[in-house]
Amino acid sequence: MSRWCIPLRRSRLSTAEASQLQSLADCLAEWGGHFDSGPDRPWWQLDPTHGFTVKGCYDRLRRGILSAPLACGSPLRIWRLKIPMKIKVFMWLLAKERLLTRDRAKWRSDSPVECGLCGEAPESIDHLFSQCRVTSAFWRKVCSATSLAPFHSLQEMWEANEALRIRSASRHARHVSSLIIPAGTWVIWRTRNDAVFNNTSIYVENMWEFMALLVRD
Ligand SMILES: [Zn+2]
Numbered sequence: 685m686s687r688w689c690i691p692l693r694r695s696r697l698s699t700a701e702a703s704q705l706q707s708l709a710d711c712l713a714e715w716g717g718h719f720d721s722g723p724d725r726p727w728w729q730l731d732p733t734h735g736f737t738v739k740g741c742y743d744r745l746r747r748g749i750l751s752a753p754l755a756c757g758s759p760l761r762i763w764r765l766k767i768p769m770k771i772k773v774f775m776w777l778l779a780k781e782r783l784l785t786r787d788r789a790k791w792r793s794d795s796p797v798e799c800g801l802c803g804e805a806p807e808s809i810d811h812l813f814s815q816c817r818v819t820s821a822f823w824r825k826v827c828s829a830t831s832l833a834p835f836h837s838l839q840e841m842w843e844a845n846e847a848l849r850i851r852s853a854s855r856h857a858r859h860v861s862s863l864i865i866p867a868g869t870w871v872i873w874r875t876r877n878d879a880v881f882n883n884t885s886i887y888v889e890n891m892w893e894f895m896a897l898l899v900r901d
Contacts, residue, residue: 696794699881703784710782765862771870778869779842781809800880801872810838812876819872821888826868826895831861841865860899867898 697705728736762775777783786797786807799807801818813819814837827834831851833844845865852858871894878884 699784702789706784706788707782765866766859767863767866771866774870774873775866778809778813778873781838783809783873785809785812800876801886813869813872814838814841818886818888822872822891823868825888825892826864830864832864863899867895870898871895 726735728734731737731740734740762772762779765772765775767775774783786795786800789795797806799805799811799816801812802816804817805811805815814823814835823832823834826832830848832848835841835844842865845862848861848864849858852861871891874894875886875891879886
């Protein structure tokens, strides 16, 4: 008797699915535990004794467990910033270096690896947000219009952000300065995504205007 043999495997994942798969792989790698043959059971890593409670989670949030330490060691208080939640989540992924840049999607053999902005170097988080030719021109404009110190790496970017915050004399100045890096990096990411997925042209002047709009709002 002949048997059915139907290939059910899809040829490729969508961008959203690839991102979810990468996040899962990152979670498993971060967990560092091991699988055994016992039954599955829920586990709340932040409080193994009492498990998950809203109060416990809130306490942890207030104590900064979920806002620090970041991969870059930045004391940036992402969750306290007065910015839209989607940008907070984006900043969190950036700080944890979990954004799906092209170097992290290289397991898809048909994916290009060049930077979505300049197309001249492999796209990594460090390249895209601090070293790229387009990004550098954009940050030069930002630095000349604000008190943000120039930087050449992601680590230096967080340090420049923190130095700016410390130098800010008033509460209002601290608030404004705290928006510069979130707004600038969000503009870079949105511009990159528009260029990659919608094939839009890239103009530093447009990036600057977009950023000014974000900070004003
Ligand atoms: Zn580039």
